[in-house]
Amino acid sequence: MKNHHEYDTAESCLIGRDPRTMSSAELEALGRPRVSRGDAIRAKCIDCSGGNAAEARRCAMLDCPLWPFRMGTDPFREPKSEEQRQLASQMAKARRAALGKDQDSIGLGPSL
């Protein structure tokens, strides 16, 4: 497995690898848990706020690009309809079943 960095010969220094070229398994092997963008932004904001979630909530740095997203949600996105929520739930169940993580839901019993 490759490292999380590579050598940039033009700049003669180590640079971070492009995550677009990395698999989920490679990222997880580096100790990067699988998280959503919203959760990653929330974690960054709490970190920026000295580890205090309440302070992240109170952040007044409007010029920060993360400010609208600091609570872990995208306020620009239209809320999902009930139909969209149900479809997303069914798709998530199917994905978990396909990955063998939720075999009970498809009647196969727990994975061994």
Ligand code: SF4
């Ligand atoms: S919005 Fe920007 S300044 Fe505010 S807590 Fe998040 S990262 Fe820090």
